[in-house]
Amino acid sequence: MKITVSVIKADIGSIGGHIKPSERLLDTVKKFIQEYGKDIIIDYYISYTGDDIAILMTHTHGKNNEKIHKLAWDAFKAGTLIAKDQGLYGAGQDLLKDSFSGNIKGMGPAVAELEFNERPGEPFLFFAADKTEPGAYNLPVYLSFSDPMHCAGLLLSSNLTKGFKFRIMDVENTKGDKVIELRTPEDMYDIAALLRDNARFVVESVYSRHSEDQAAAISTTRLHNIAGKYVGKDDPVMLVRTQKDFPATGEILSPFSLGHLVAGFMRGSHTGPLMPVKLNSTISYFDGPPIVSCAAFSIRNGKLSEAVDAFDHPYWDHVRAEVSKKASDIRRQGFSGPAMLPYSELEYGGIVDILERLEKKFKITK
Ligand code: 13P
Ligand code: 13P
Ligand code: MG
Ligand code: MG
Numbered sequence: 001m002k003i004t005v006s007v008i009k010a011d012i013g014s015i016g017g018h019i020k021p022s023e024r025l026l027d028t029v030k031k032f033i034q035e036y037g038k039d040i041i042i043d044y045y046i047s048y049t050g051d052d053i054a055i056l057m058t059h060t061h062g063k064n065n066e067k068i069h070k071l072a073w074d075a076f077k078a079g080t081l082i083a084k085d086q087g088l089y090g091a092g093q094d095l096l097k098d099s100f101s102g103n104i105k106g107m108g109p110a111v112a113e114l115e116f117n118e119r120p121g122e123p124f125l126f127f128a129a130d131k132t133e134p135g136a137y138n139l140p141v142y143l144s145f146s147d148p149m150h151c152a153g154l155l156l157s158s159n160l161t162k163g164f165k166f167r168i169m170d171v172e173n174t175k176g177d178k179v180i181e182l183r184t185p186e187d188m189y190d191i192a193a194l195l196r197d198n199a200r201f202v203v204e205s206v207y208s209r210h211s212e213d214q215a216a217a218i219s220t221t222r223l224h225n226i227a228g229k230y231v232g233k234d235d236p237v238m239l240v241r242t243q244k245d246f247p248a249t250g251e252i253l254s255p256f257s258l259g260h261l262v263a264g265f266m267r268g269s270h271t272g273p274l275m276p277v278k279l280n281s282t283i284s285y286f287d288g289p290p291i292v293s294c295a296a297f298s299i300r301n302g303k304l305s306e307a308v309d310a311f312d313h314p315y316w317d318h319v320r321a322e323v324s325k326k327a328s329d330i331r332r333q334g335f336s337g338p339a340m341l342p343y344s345e346l347e348y349g350g351i352v353d354i355l356e357r358l359e360k361k362f363k364i365t366k
Pocket of ligand 2: 233
């Protein structure tokens with residue numbers, strides 16, 4: 001029996017700005033899934049990361065299933081009514097279409113799904129990031145699956161030495177999914193050449209070349225491309241199976257110790273380091289810094305173990321202190337140069353108006 005793990009995430013409103021959803025909102029989404037999902041799903045886990053609510057579900061209906069996607073969409077719709085009732089900020093923010101049309105992709109919420117035959121021991125990780133974009137996972141995924149500096153298994157396990165297949169999407173192409181498949185180790189430089197551009201190229205999935213099984217799934221939603229204007233940052237989710245034919249859990253976590261600089265932060269328009277945080281963390285300094293959480297699970301016949309917080313360990317306190325310092329460092333230069341995103345990526349219309357007004361005042365002199 002094949003099991004599908006689907007995670008669908010949306011910002012449908014939060015307390016005090018873009019900080020965190022209310023308890024009543026979380027409870028509403030949870031009760032909705034409990035009641036209307038009981039004949040469709042096997043198990044579920046509801047969590048939040050910053051102002052985003054993620055609904056993780058296990059079931060046997062496969063990827064892109066209408067019933068599963070509609071269940072999550074309807075739960076977010078029900079939640080939005082509560083968010084409005086409580087005066088939460090950005091109520092229904094990520095629900096960009098009026099009515100559900102078969103598949104939640106392209107409607108605002110972020111989606112990542114894995115379908116697999118369960119191994120005797122089946123561990124997987126669920127990552128959720130806030131105040132950043134899908135390309136934020138590019139570097140960690142590249143390092144975990146192709147660099148022995150982070151993935152010792154590439155040297156030490158014959159299950160891994162064949163390498164991995166990366167499916168990479170050009171998210172600027174809005175007419176359809178434009179995807180390329182590249183393989184490690186032989187295509188490593190080509191993969192790096194694409195993945196350096198987090199705004200345009202996003203790893204969508206990774207497959208083992210040993211078993212051909214899917215290792216990772218990453219949401220590729222770019223809200224700006226759907227709405228045509230700034231409506232919030234994309235705040236991507238990722239699912240990764242670990243161990244045996246895949247990197248070990250610690251090899252997947254390892255690159256997150258870098259706190260690499262990503263796009264997002266205040267008004268989705270700045271550069272900041274990605275901080276690995278504990279589950280159900282809130283947002284604070286300069287509407288950030290960009291954060292990522294990780295829940296580790298084991299699964300049997302679709303039933304989930306309790307979630308274990310992969311970034312709740314003294315080691316990550318040390319990383320968080322270093323990332324905080326990095327955040328302060330870049331913030332010290334405010335809007336200047338790389339601290340604020342380039343014009344092409346700026347999420348706010350205001351600066352466009354300023355530049356248009358000033359353009360008329362420029363004079364060309366000989
Ligand atoms: P407003 O312009 O509605 O305050 O939105 C700003 C925002 O949400 C960035 O934090
Ligand atoms: P979210 O995308 O998390 O809602 O953040 C929006 C924002 O503008 C923060 O400043
Ligand atoms: Mg928000
Ligand atoms: Mg968010």
